[in-house]
Amino acid sequence: MSKINNQNLSEIEWGIMRVLWDKGVLSVKDVWNKLYPNGEKAYTTIQTYMDRMIEKGLLRKEKIGLVNFYQPVVQQEKMMSQATDRFVSNAFGGSFGHLAAFLVGSGKLSSEDINKIKKLINEAEGE
Amino acid sequence: MSKINNQNLSEIEWGIMRVLWDKGVLSVKDVWNKLYPNGEKAYTTIQTYMDRMIEKGLLRKEKIGLVNFYQPVVQQEKMMSQATDRFVSNAFGGSFGHLAAFLVGSGKLSSEDINKIKKLINEAEGE
DNA sequence: TTTAGTATACTACAAATGTAGTAATAAAAC
DNA sequence: GTTTTATTACTACATTTGTAGTATACTAAA
Numbered sequence: 020m021s022k023i024n025n026q027n028l029s030e031i032e033w034g035i036m037r038v039l040w041d042k043g044v045l046s047v048k049d050v051w052n053k054l055y056p057n058g059e060k061a062y063t064t065i066q067t068y069m070d071r072m073i074e075k076g077l078l079r080k081e082k083i084g085l086v087n088f089y090q091p092v093v094q095q096e097k098m099m100s101q102a103t104d105r106f107v108s109n110a111f112g113g114s115f116g117h118l119a120a121f122l123v124g125s126g127k128l129s130s131e132d133i134n135k136i137k138k139l140i141n142e143a144e145g146e
Numbered sequence: 147m148s149k150i151n152n153q154n155l156s157e158i159e160w161g162i163m164r165v166l167w168d169k170g171v172l173s174v175k176d177v178w179n180k181l182y183p184n185g186e187k188a189y190t191t192i193q194t195y196m197d198r199m200i201e202k203g204l205l206r207k208e209k210i211g212l213v214n215f216y217q218p219v220v221q222q223e224k225m226m227s228q229a230t231d232r233f234v235s236n237a238f239g240g241s242f243g244h245l246a247a248f249l250v251g252s253g254k255l256s257s258e259d260i261n262k263i264k265k266l267i268n269e270a271e272g273e
Numbered sequence: 274t275t276t277a278g279t280a281t282a283c284t285a286c287a288a289a290t291g292t293a294g295t296a297a298t299a300a301a302a303c
Numbered sequence: 304g305t306t307t308t309a310t311t312a313c314t315a316c317a318t319t320t321g322t323a324g325t326a327t328a329c330t331a332a333a
Contacts, residue, residue: 031290033237047310047311061293061294062293067293068290068292085298085309102233102237104254106229106237109155110229110230120262121230123246125230127242132247133270135243139247139251143260174280189280190322190324190325194321212329213280
């Protein structure tokens, strides 16, 4: 039974989740084509990943004809939130403010980003 | 030779790094006491971690008397920056703005956090 | 100078991760 | 109807991670 989902995703797992969140329901081949159009990884490697991700409760599959179609079990928002929590707790000692300040001070944000943030802050404060 | 440092840290490795960044130079025992005052992990487990972290180029050690003292090789800022890059690229498709917006919209920031961010933004724009 | 206490160095091993090959099966093409 | 092609299912294996025990060696105490 899908062990209360709370693990870290590896880079490849994130990639797989992203295309599935984006496209909805896909076969291994679809995902593979999307992620590795030049065959950087073997097809069966991705197959293995995706089947292991079912065991982890991240995906589920359904066979239609002879092809398996996979889809996310976990919501993107939820996963992002959990991952952010874990990341902040590891890298920023649990302080979201620290991370936010780091972002603002890091030069990693474009001026559009900054404007969007200001707007969001104003909206949030307006309520 | 310290293979250009670019790996992910596990939760435990982050913990070790954090106490070392904080305190400077410590023995295994010091770190262990700090992180697991109730012996949640075996002393030798931490020893193993710290020695592996030397191979990964994260720490270095120096023997004084019969005790090894460990210290970080990589700067905290740099590590945080790299880790943030990787995290954003995995979880937010590479968009820092997305992460920042997510943070502001998530309710994870306190009002002091928000104020600090506004101040930082103003300062940044003032220059 | 034998003994008891520490810290180190080395070894061990299971689980998870990264990577992919091969066997089997079904459909399509000939 | 036999061959080829597409997929899946299963197996394999090296590396890394998590966890810790044991053997050594040195210091301090008795």
